[in-house]
Amino acid sequence: MDKGLSVFSxxxxxxxxxxxxxxxGIVNTGVCNxxxxxxxxxxxxxxxxxxxxxxxLAAASHVVLPGxxxxxxxxxxxxxxxFVPALEQAVLDQRKPxxxxxxxxxxxxSRSYEHGLHEGLGWIPGEVRRLAPQDPxxxxxxxxxxxxxxxxxxxxxxxxxPQPTFYxxxxxxxxxxxxxxxxxxxxxxxxxxxxxxxxxxxxVQFHPEKSLRDGLQLLRNFLALA
Amino acid sequence: xxxxxxxxxLLLKNGLIVRSERFMYHQIxxxxxxxxxxxxxxxxxxxxxxxxxxxxxxxxxREDAKIKTSGRTSLLDIITVVSQSCFMPLTFGxxxxxxxxxxxxxxxxxxxxxxxxxxxxxxxFVREAARTFGNQCIVVSIDALRHPDGRWEVMTVGGAQGxxxxxxxxxxxxxxxxxxxxxxxxxxxxxTAAGYDLELIRRVAEAVRIPVIACGGVGRxxxxxxxxxxxxxxxxxxxxIFHFTExxxxxxxxxxxxxxINVRI
Numbered sequence: 001m002d003k004g005l006s007v008f009s010x011x012x013x014x015x016x017x018x019x020x021x022x023x024x025g026i027v028n029t030g031v032c033n034x035x036x037x038x039x040x041x042x043x044x045x046x047x048x049x050x051x052x053x054x055x056x057l058a059a060a061s062h063v064v065l066p067g068x069x070x071x072x073x074x075x076x077x078x079x080x081x082x083f084v085p086a087l088e089q090a091v092l093d094q095r096k097p098x099x100x101x102x103x104x105x106x107x108x109x110s111r112s113y114e115h116g117l118h119e120g121l122g123w124i125p126g127e128v129r130r131l132a133p134q135d136p137x138x139x140x141x142x143x144x145x146x147x148x149x150x151x152x153x154x155x156x157x158x159x160x161x162p163q164p165t166f167y168x169x170x171x172x173x174x175x176x177x178x179x180x181x182x183x184x185x186x187x188x189x190x191x192x193x194x195x196x197x198x199x200x201x202x203x204v205q206f207h208p209e210k211s212l213r214d215g216l217q218l219l220r221n222f223l224a225l226a
Numbered sequence: 227x228x229x230x231x232x233x234x235x236l237l238l239k240n241g242l243i244v245r246s247e248r249f250m251y252h253q254i255x256x257x258x259x260x261x262x263x264x265x266x267x268x269x270x271x272x273x274x275x276x277x278x279x280x281x282x283x284x285x286x287x288r289e290d291a292k293i294k295t296s297g298r299t300s301l302l303d304i305i306t307v308v309s310q311s312c313f314m315p316l317t318f319g320x321x322x323x324x325x326x327x328x329x330x331x332x333x334x335x336x337x338x339x340x341x342x343x344x345x346x347x348x349x350x351f352v353r354e355a356a357r358t359f360g361n362q363c364i365v366v367s368i369d370a371l372r373h374p375d376g377r378w379e380v381m382t383v384g385g386a387q388g389x390x391x392x393x394x395x396x397x398x399x400x401x402x403x404x405x406x407x408x409x410x411x412x413x414x415x416x417x418t419a420a421g422y423d424l425e426l427i428r429r430v431a432e433a434v435r436i437p438v439i440a441c442g443g444v445g446r447x448x449x450x451x452x453x454x455x456x457x458x459x460x461x462x463x464x465x466x467i468f469h470f471t472e473x474x475x476x477x478x479x480x481x482x483x484x485x486x487i488n489v490r491i
Contacts, residue, residue, distance in 0.1 A: 032360070033332040039310050069360030138228070139437045139460055141362055141406050145229045145271060145490045165229070165490055167315055169337075169362040169406070187227050210315050210337065212269055 024223065025051045025060025027087070027104075029077035032068035037101065040209035044220050054086035062223065063087070063096050067103025071112040071128060071172070074103045075120060084121070092123070095200045097225040099156070102170060105196065105203030109174050124196050124203065126176035133189025141171040146186045146194075148206065154183055154197045156221045164214040166206035168194070173205060200225070229490045230454055231271040231461035232478055234468045235441055236261075238277045238320070241299045245466045246278070247417030249369070249385030255469050258304050266312055268475040271490055273312065274409070274439075274463060276340065276367075277301050277320030278384055302334050309335025319367050319409070328355055332363065340367040340409055343382040345400055346389045356404030365439075366400035368393050370426055371413040378426055385413045393426065394433045401434045408434065409463070412442035417466060419445025427457030439463050447481035454487050 024046045028034050034050055041048045041064075051057060065087075067074045078084060091098045100108055109120040112128035120128070131140050145165050150157045157164075173192050176182055183202065184195035194205040202222065208215035236258065237244050243261060244252040255261075258275070265273060279301075299307075305318055318331050319340025328339050339359075344351045345366045356364045369381045370393040380391045389396075397408050410430050412423040422443045431438045440459035444450060444467050453462040462482075468474050482489045 033335065033337070035309060035333065035335040036313075036337060039335065040313055043311075043313065068362060136435075137458075139435055141436065142228065143362070143407060143437045144231045144461065146227065147229075168228075169315070171361065207315075210313060212313055216313060 022061045023047045023049050023059060024062045024064060025049050025057055026064045026066065027057075027078075027083060028052050029074070029081055029083065031074050031077050032066060032103070034066055036207075036209045037064060037066045040216060040219055041223075044216055044223065046219075046223050052081075054082045057083075057086045057090045060090070061096060062225070063090055063098045065098070065100045065104035065107065067101065067107060069103060071103065071106055071114040071120070072116065072118045074107055075118060078107070087121070091201060097222060098201045099222050100201075100203035101209070102205060102207060105205050106172060106174050108196065108201065108203045110177075112172065114172050123201055124174070124176055124181050124198055125178060126174055126181070126196075128172050128174050130172050131170070131188065131192070135189050138189045141169055142188050142192075143169045145211075146188065146206075148184045148186050148194055150184045150195070151182055152180075152197070154202070155225055156197065156202045156218060157183065157195070159221060160214055160217055164218075166194075166204075166208065166211040166214055168206045170205060174203070227488055229271075229488050230482065231439075232450065232475070232482065232489060233272045233274055233439060233461055233463040234265065234268075234270055234475065235274045235276060235463050235465040236265075237465055238275055238279065238301065238304065240279045241301070241304065243469075244278075245417065245469055249381075249413050249416055251417070252278075257299075259299060259307055262308060262311060270314060270475060271461075272315045272317065273308075274317040274319065274340065275304070275308070277318070279321065280384055302330060305331055305334040305336050317365055317409075319365065325355060325358055328359060328363075332359060338363050338365050338406070340365040342367040342369065345403075345405075346380055346382050346391060346396065349399070349403075352400060352403040352405055356406070361404050361406040364405050365407045365409050366397075366403075366405040367409040367411065368396050368400070368430075369411045369413050370423070372423060372426065381413055385416075394429050397430045397434050397438075401436050405436060407437045407439060407460075409439045409441060410459075415443030418443055419466070421445065421449045422453045422457055422459075422462075424452055424457045427453060427459050431458035431460070437461060441465070447478045450478055450482055451485040451487065454482070455485075
């Protein structure tokens with residue numbers, strides 16, 4: 001049942017007119033439900049493959065790392081299943097476009113302070129800390145729709161409306177060391193970094209697969225990256 | 227800033243959408259699959275589906291005994307179909323007794339699950355669920371009944387059994403166990419269109435630091451505003467009001483915006 005297609009993209013849309021073995025590989029370490037991400041990419045016309053094994057990465061043209069839950073658990077599973085070397089090869093060496101979502105963005109950090117101190121992938125130098133808004137009326141987790149301010153040019157976010165709104169659900173956030181890695185901010189008791197970008201790597205704290213129009217547009221932009 | 231969410235709640239009974247009154251009288255609204263396009267076109271902030279099927283309990287006084295089971299889509303299949311065409315957050319609650327129940331729903335495409343009875347009867351269940359699936363997946367749903375003497379009591383099993391527990395204590399325990407959000411329902415206000423139980427909502431909202439979603443009793447758009455301003459709810463939800471008026475979701479949002487509340491338009 002592909003009713004979603006008629007609402008969100010023209011019926012004849014072919015995102016890759018020169019389609020040559022394009023496939024969005026979605027890393028699945030069993031930590032979270034990847035179905036929503038799969039559904040969203042399918043609705044914008046992308047061939048999708050759920051990758052349960054590191055060797056599956058070779059066939060992907062684009063790599064997506066979703067994630068929900070605790071940092072230590074997510075990184076643990078990634079390591080256990082041997083994904084780290086394969087990811088480094090695909091993303092750092094072969095420079096395939098990479099999109100980390102929610103925990104998938106946080107795992108890009110050097111380290112996280114969630115339930116102890118844990119090491120991340122280190123692709124975006126920085127730390128993951130718990131949200132601690134001073135204002136007591138601001139609750140944690142940060143749940144719901146919030147406006148996002150894109151602060152630098154990036155193919156993934158170009159063409160979004162001036163004030164895109166995305167869905168968030170998280171208690172921790174990545175604080176990058178280098179200001180040039182910051183892609184977007186939102187306001188939640190001060191500025192919170194909600195997207196990072198560096199070369200072919202993009203991380204978003206929000207859930208584009210759950211953010212209707214703006215979210216699906218971001219996924220389309222990601223797909224268009226070569 | 228974070229916007230206040232407006233969330234339609236859909237009650238499912240044996241695979242059909244129903245409306246309810248005081249958790250007892252259930253009237254069929256329609257089929258969840260054919261209703262999907264409607265909800266999709268509203269561009270809603272979120273959707274909550276609560277499975278209130280209770281085929282192991284027969285009570286001839288209850289209207290729900292008249293709704294037959296045969297030929298209806300199973301809950302898991304409903305989750306699959308809904309999640310394939312709705313790209314906003316989906317919460318599914320009802321009849322969750324084990325971690326496997328949760329896993330099945332999440333695998334089919336639910337983003338969050340709402341736990342009700344088990345949160346009260348099994349202290350460790352919410353903790354285990356939050357640890358296994360992450361806090362953000364776990365919503366604890368509290369059905370509170372206000373007794374004539376003004377005291378509130380948390381009810382379980384679809385509002386049928388009293389637990390002897392106060393909703394504020396219940397909410398605090400849920401937060402401590404790792405719940406990501408509270409869905410707070412008023413049993414006595416349900417279906418009455420008399421407005422939210424604002425005092426209940428405010429007490430719970432002030433007692434916890436996690437988001438509180440108010441539900442039960444909305445009859446007009448102004449009730450949503452009250453839920454936010456007086457009740458201090460983080461998000462406002464309703465079931466019935468969205469079934470009977472076209473454009474009701476959009477109009478409710480406009481009403482909230484006019485009252486100065488930050489909502490996603």
